[in-house]
Amino acid sequence: MKNKNSNPSIRCSVTQCAYHCGDENYCSLDKISVSRCAAQVTDCAGTECASFTCRPGAKLGLNNK
Template sequence: MEVNKSIGCNVSECKYHYKKDSYCTLNKIEIVKHEPMAKTVECTDCASFETMK
């Protein structure tokens, strides 16, 4: 997988993490919210996350 320097990421446990630096390898990520209205960073997550197998 190639690095996408438009998406920074430091979640090394993710399948799509670029192991050589703090970036993602996906072309697009999906962000979701846990509340009807997101008011803090804790209300959101990267729904594209997948664990390494």
């Protein structure tokens, strides 16, 4: 899908997100929120994009980017 404007400041490979730019590995939002998903954060696995919104069809494994 190429009906979104990519934000070159936010690289992202989460194609299951509704804000992902599809063929380009960028986010389409102007800004995102990042939060922790573990009590003690010692590496990137303890962080997450809190702006993630599941793309329709992603839960079914559909690739409709």
